[in-house]
Amino acid sequence: MEEMRSDCSSSGVQELHVLAVDDSLVDRKVIERLLKISCCKVTAVESGRRALQYLGLDGERSSVGFDELKVNLIMTDYSMPGMTGYELLKKIKGSSKLREIPVVVMSSENVLARIDRCLEEGAEEFLVKPVKLSDVERLRDFILKGEEKSEREFSHKRKMSDDSCTLTPSSMASSPSSSDSDLPLSPMSIVSDEPRPKRARLLDDN
Amino acid sequence: MEGHQLQHQAACMRKALFDQGYLDDQFLQLEDLEDEANPNFVEEVVKLYYSDSARFIRNIELTLDKNPFDFEKLDDIMHQFKGSSSSIGAKKLKTECTQFQEYCKIGNFEGCMRTFQEVKQEHAVLKKKLESYFQLARQAR
Numbered sequence: 001m002e003e004m005r006s007d008c009s010s011s012g013v014q015e016l017h018v019l020a021v022d023d024s025l026v027d028r029k030v031i032e033r034l035l036k037i038s039c040c041k042v043t044a045v046e047s048g049r050r051a052l053q054y055l056g057l058d059g060e061r062s063s064v065g066f067d068e069l070k071v072n073l074i075m076t077d078y079s080m081p082g083m084t085g086y087e088l089l090k091k092i093k094g095s096s097k098l099r100e101i102p103v104v105v106m107s108s109e110n111v112l113a114r115i116d117r118c119l120e121e122g123a124e125e126f127l128v129k130p131v132k133l134s135d136v137e138r139l140r141d142f143i144l145k146g147e148e149k150s151e152r153e154f155s156h157k158r159k160m161s162d163d164s165c166t167l168t169p170s171s172m173a174s175s176p177s178s179s180d181s182d183l184p185l186s187p188m189s190i191v192s193d194e195p196r197p198k199r200a201r202l203l204d205d206n
Numbered sequence: 207m208e209g210h211q212l213q214h215q216a217a218c219m220r221k222a223l224f225d226q227g228y229l230d231d232q233f234l235q236l237e238d239l240e241d242e243a244n245p246n247f248v249e250e251v252v253k254l255y256y257s258d259s260a261r262f263i264r265n266i267e268l269t270l271d272k273n274p275f276d277f278e279k280l281d282d283i284m285h286q287f288k289g290s291s292s293s294i295g296a297k298k299l300k301t302e303c304t305q306f307q308e309y310c311k312i313g314n315f316e317g318c319m320r321t322f323q324e325v326k327q328e329h330a331v332l333k334k335k336l337e338s339y340f341q342l343a344r345q346a347r
Binding site: 023024025026027029030033034037079108129130132133 | 232235236238239244247250251254255258259285286288289290292293294
């Protein structure tokens with residue numbers, strides 16, 4: 001089975017950068033391996049606080065250089081001491097800088113109320129632990145499709161927009177982006193006139 | 207040939223671990239993550255698990271001794287221990303952990319003490335079995 005595995009560099013697949021958050025050392029090791037096999041770059045941290053630090057949400061890291069650290073997906077454990085995965089999810093979705101990053105919650109407990117709560121708060125998916133390779137591969141494909149779609153729509157919009165349009169990508173930059181491939185996940189949300197869900201919520205960066 | 211004999215022995219040992227209920231599908235999932243560049247991944251994870259899980263056992267012991275009726279704390283520590291155990295595919299151990307948590311839920315100290323002994327024993331037994339298996343599997347390669 002191992003011989004069939006494709007080489008990440010030759011497959012032509014864009015490498016996603018995933019931030020994994022889990023207080024369990026064993027689970028971090030496993031999720032790291034799952035993600036590497038799925039051709040993803042991984043940054044694994046042990047707490048919600050560390051995750052926010054890494055994402056530049058605690059005021060310590062400036063947004064310059066954020067681009068190199070650009071995270072395409074966050075996978076977080078639900079039950080963690082200190083800040084739970086749910087609390088981390090809320091902070092991310094409550095941040096104008098980070099809310100476009102898809103967040104997946106993982107938990108060993110298959111509790112419907114918990115699942116609903118997370119999805120309600122904007123989690124992309126809820127995975128029951130232990131997480132499988134098939135889960136990660138499915139997730140990766142889903143995120144890649146999203147990135148591809150955004151890129152296409154963004155270039156399309158750029159072609160269509162005229163000079164009178166005040167909302168241009170260059171004035172928008174929430175992250176200093178030098179190439180199209182580094183665009184945030186849904187630039188559509190920046191240029192679009194459509195109302196976004198949960199817009200009424202106060203957006204803050206803490 | 208000795209090589210084949212060793213391979214056969216390792217395969218038998220591995221099969222027994224599954225047949226006797228020590229390991230479940232998660233162990234297979236971990237095996238699938240091994241390749242030529244990472245041939246010992248499962249053994250590494252198991253080693254990490256045993257060095258890391260010792261503190262859970264210790265903490266439960268301490269809590270049973272100092273705060274025996276703090277069932278919430280006991281349940282919390284066991285929850286973390288069970289999670290790690292589940293991640294390496296430790297089937298029987300997981301069941302013992304669940305038993306312990308059941309006693310925590312109903313606040314039964316005697317039950318907790320009893321099942322904790324089972325947990326410790328199972329934890330130790332599995333360690334020996336896995337160590338033997340990994341050693342044999344290496345020799346057989």
